[in-house]
Amino acid sequence: MAENYDVIIIGSGPGGYVTAVRAAQLGLKTAIVEREHLGGICLNWGCIPTKALLRSAEIKHYAENGKDYGLTIDGKISADVDAVVDRSRKVSQRLNGGVGFLMKKNKIDVIWGEAKLSKPGEVVVSEPSKKAMQPQPPMPKNTKGAGTYKAKHIIVATGARPRVLPGIEPDGEKIWTYFEAMVPKTMPKSLVVMGSGAIGMEFASFYRTMGADVTVVELMPQILPVEDAEVSKFAKRQFEKQGIQFKLEAKVAKVEKTKDGITAHVETKDGKVEKISAEKLISAVGVQGNIENLGLESLGVKTDRGCVVVDSYGRTNVEGIYAIGDVAGPPMLAHKAEHEGVICIEKIAGVPGVHALDTGLIPGCTYCHPQVASVGLTEAKAKDAGRDIRVGRYQFAANGKAIALGEDQGFVKTIFDKKTGELLGAHMIGAEVTELIQGFVVAMNLETTEEELMHTVFPHPTLSEMMKESVLDAYGRTLNA
Known part of the structure; x- marks a missing residue:
């Protein structure tokens, strides 16, 4: 029964x-x-588990750059993959x-x-x-x-x-999904990442920090396609400084398996094809x-x-x-x-x-380096919706805590309705922004206006002060820039 x-x-x-x-x-x-x-x-x-991997990569990054903090770390920093x-x-x-x-x-x-x-x-x-x-x-x-x-x-x-594209089916050996990418038996020296959304960029960031040569192929004109265009542009510059290469408005049309790995046939929007060889390919084209x-x-x-x-x-x-x-x-x-x-x-x-x-109040976070976090409308979507907006920005480079941390690259961007003061969206890139975004999420759920945010006392010195300064900047009242 x-x-x-x-x-x-x-x-x-x-x-x-x-x-x-x-x-x-x-x-x-x-x-x-x-x-x-x-x-x-x-x-x-x-x-x-991806955050655990990224934490290991972060520690490796800081160890390799100990001199920036007045520290001397003798010997080569290497990763024990196992x-x-x-x-x-x-x-x-x-x-x-x-x-x-x-x-x-x-x-x-x-x-x-x-x-x-x-x-x-x-x-x-x-x-x-x-x-x-x-x-x-x-x-x-x-x-x-x-x-x-x-x-x-x-x-x-x-x-x-994981979504599978016909002709580029994962085999668990040379073509990976996130399952295989999380448990590598050895660290690949090179890889192609297909897709630059959150999953793609997190693995690109991890493997690059671990020493691999990484090329990211993205169909759209910008990486992190759902993010605000300014954030995506800034992120691309930071990743390129780290050595990650990008092929935008391009697709992997074909993958050939070779003795040493794969050769990806990357087709651009004008029909040209470039062949990129690597040990592995990670398919991160959604789920x-x-x-x-x-x-x-x-x-x-x-x-x-x-x-x-x-x-x-x-x-x-x-x-x-x-x-x-x-x-x-x-x-x-x-x-x-x-x-x-x-x-x-x-x-x-x-x-x-x-x-x-x-669903408009659900935050999104990408745990790459630098981190990316957002909630609400992007500037483009706010304009497309016919909203008359005010936009505020505040740079990490002007924040005392960010400078002290040695993490002075990034910014906070806020978007308000000009008539009502409604917070329509918030977008961040930089250190620990995935922990900061909840402040704006709470504000939007409480239907907080710019005036209430301006009157909120933020602790000093913290990264969170940039949130208030971004609000002030939207109204021409920034105090520390």
Whole structure:
């Protein structure tokens, strides 16, 4: 006989496990189905382990430039690839085990296997066909296996996987996705990165700092295509100073495998083809939702371009079936998935005052060197929307803390509605901006105006002072530049 739940969540990534925890807090009998690893891609193969790798690269960078801080470090600084990767994997395993603890603490059943919706309100779970990509920690006692399970509400949170271009399929050896790029057996001396979004630039930054020759190929006219044009232009200059080469408005039309690696045939917008040889190629051309083999089509659930179609509360067109996170469409970010899941389950539970997700207030962060962070409208998009705007900028080079840190390259840019003082967007590039952006996110959520930001006291000396100075600059009142 099928076991009954109030909610079954398919997928235990950030969206799935956070939704499960919130469901349990609301008193709902909850189960989560997972086929590979608790924590999903983010904890195991994405957000977290890449940051561990980038931290190793950052430490290497500072060690190599110790003289800039009055330090003498004898001997050559070299990277032990095995140790760097091992540290990254241990960070992931620690958090992976933490998700198991959260399931046990909140009395959430973990159903191990592959889920398929046989009909509304019913999930059939079979043994996993794909071997987990890393050993599992001891599972909670409340772990179940294959079988049939029922729930009034079923939430699909199956995430996404790397997008594959025809003819340039990853082979795990010479053509990598982010999976292979995170666990190199040896450090490549050269590589081509296909795509300059967050994933592409983070790996380009990591491998360049580790000593590889890196060429980035981007189809669009600017790197980091979703970012403000000024930020992208500045980032490109900084990366070029580090030795990264760029081919813009170009595409990898063909990849030949050679004895020593690959040869990428890079075609520019004018039809010319340049051949670039390297040991490896990293395909970072985006991700696509995991919607296959779930039974969605047979139940009539609408999908569009590889994602499940949902409303502002995660509801699909079929009653009792929901979708959140990457599988529900862009922006494909872990923090979006978490918030989306909380909104979805609170709506299901009848929590009063649940607000629909405003995707315009979701921050984006890229953890390269220099870091990039943004929220809201770019200057171009604000103008395209017909807004009469004020723009403020403040340079890292004028900030005391940035100079003391030896990180004086970067800027903060703010965009306001000229009539109302509404903060429309904020864009940053430089040291630790991924930690600073939340200040503007909070401000925008509270519908803060320029006047309130000007009257806010920022601590000195901090990088955060640049945020206020950028606001002041938009109104011709900057005090320290």
